[in-house]
Amino acid sequence: MSAFHDLAAQSYGGDEAGLICGYLFDTRAAEPARAIDSAQAAAWLAEQRDLETNEAQAGRQGEDGQENPPYVWLHFNLSHAHAERWLLRHANLSDTFYETLHEGLPSTRIERDDDSLIAVINDVHFEFSFEPSDISTLWISVGPRLVVTARTKPLRSVDALRTAVKAGDAPRSSTELLEHLLRAQADVLVKIVRGVTSRIDRIEDELLAGRLDHKRARLGVLRRLLVRLQRLLAPEPAALFRLLQGPPGWMSEPDAQALRGSTEEFSVVLRDMQALQERIKLLQEEIAANVNEDNNRSLFVLTVVTVLALPINILAGLFGMNVGGIPLADHKHGFWIVVAIVATFTAVAAWAAFRKQR
Numbered sequence: 273m274s275a276f277h278d279l280a281a282q283s284y285g286g287d288e289a290g291l292i293c294g295y296l297f298d299t300r301a302a303e304p305a306r307a308i309d310s311a312q313a314a315a316w317l318a319e320q321r322d323l324e325t326n327e328a329q330a331g332r333q334g335e336d337g338q339e340n341p342p343y344v345w346l347h348f349n350l351s352h353a354h355a356e357r358w359l360l361r362h363a364n365l366s367d368t369f370y371e372t373l374h375e376g377l378p379s380t381r382i383e384r385d386d387d388s389l390i391a392v393i394n395d396v397h398f399e400f401s402f403e404p405s406d407i408s409t410l411w412i413s414v415g416p417r418l419v420v421t422a423r424t425k426p427l428r429s430v431d432a433l434r435t436a437v438k439a440g441d442a443p444r445s446s447t448e449l450l451e452h453l454l455r456a457q458a459d460v461l462v463k464i465v466r467g468v469t470s471r472i473d474r475i476e477d478e479l480l481a482g483r484l485d486h487k488r489a490r491l492g493v494l495r496r497l498l499v500r501l502q503r504l505l506a507p508e509p510a511a512l513f514r515l516l517q518g519p520p521g522w523m524s525e526p527d528a529q530a531l532r533g534s535t536e537e538f539s540v541v542l543r544d545m546q547a548l549q550e551r552i553k554l555l556q557e558e559i560a561a562n563v564n565e566d567n568n569r570s571l572f573v574l575t576v577v578t579v580l581a582l583p584i585n586i587l588a589g590l591f592g593m594n595v596g597g598i599p600l601a602d603h604k605h606g607f608w609i610v611v612a613i614v615a616t617f618t619a620v621a622a623w624a625a626f627r628k629q630r
Contacts, residue, residue, distance in 0.1 A: 291347070387415065395428060407500060455534050468494055591610070
């Protein structure tokens with residue numbers, strides 16, 4: 273039972289430092305991807321800092337000059353109290369990364385900060401229920417030797433990347449790891465678009481069959497979801513353009529091209545979302561037109577009933593006055609004469625009302 277709890281903590285809450293998972297990637301080793309914990313990660317980072325310091329003092333170029341140096345990917349749970357404290361103590365990340373952690377829910381972007389990349393990606397929750405609130409942020413810092421991802425709630429894209437790495441996928445470089453994450457998010461968005469499309473198809477079929485209840489509310493939820501996804505997930509083109517025009521020195525040209533290709537997949541998915549929004553808008557307009565027709569029909573029936581009841585109400589008011597001289601009061605057929613008069617005026621009013629409607 274304790275082993276099960278330890279596994280659950282490692283998978284969701286993280287270890288004592290809030291580390292959910294950590295991997296050391298070295299394409300030169302027999303095992304390209306090796307799982308590590310927070311203590312091993314801290315020791316490896318300290319070793320790399322010492323190595324860089326010795327190389328700088330000796331005036332030599334280290335492994336950064338290699339095509340694919342070893343690097344570490346660390347994925348943290350920011351809900352853990354010690355996660356950010358561990359990063360400040362061991363990761364040596366830029367101040368910009370920590371500033372983005374407290375910005376709230378900004379739009380998706382990838383930008384360069386000195387010799388590292390800072391990415392903010394808005395992803396859907398692991399338990400996604402097609403609600404606009406099921407979206408959270410993933411913060412990423414990418415360097416030549418270290419990739420840090422941090423989130424507050426379980427997200428689908430980064431979990432898909434973790435599953436792929438556990439299955440044997442070993443990106444050659446830190447930039448390729450970021451590109452794999454972006455493609456994983458694009459795949460998640462494709463599945464969301466397919467799910468929304470199937471729901472819209474069912475709503476449209478029910479609308480055509482005339483058996484749809486609360487249709488406007490259901491369409492409104494889907495439209496708000498697509499608008500929120502498009503607003504938060506669309507990468508900022510200016511930041512991406514600046515990055516691709518002036519990438520860091522450690523980023524190879526093939527990695528830059530792959531990163532550009534992964535962002536183009538976002539554009540395709542976002543265009544599909546825009547098309548779905550237009551389709552939902554047309555359905556909402558059709559539903560609104562049907563509602564207006566029903567309201568007009570009900571208003572016409574109410575008007576006809578009011579017009580038909582007008583003659584009898586007028587005569588009832590006149591003959592109900594407690595004054596003398598009421599006509600036909602002493603006539604033996606007075607009641608039927610009044611009924612005939614009311615029926616005649618009612619028939620004339622009904623003929624006029626229905627002729628106007630036709």
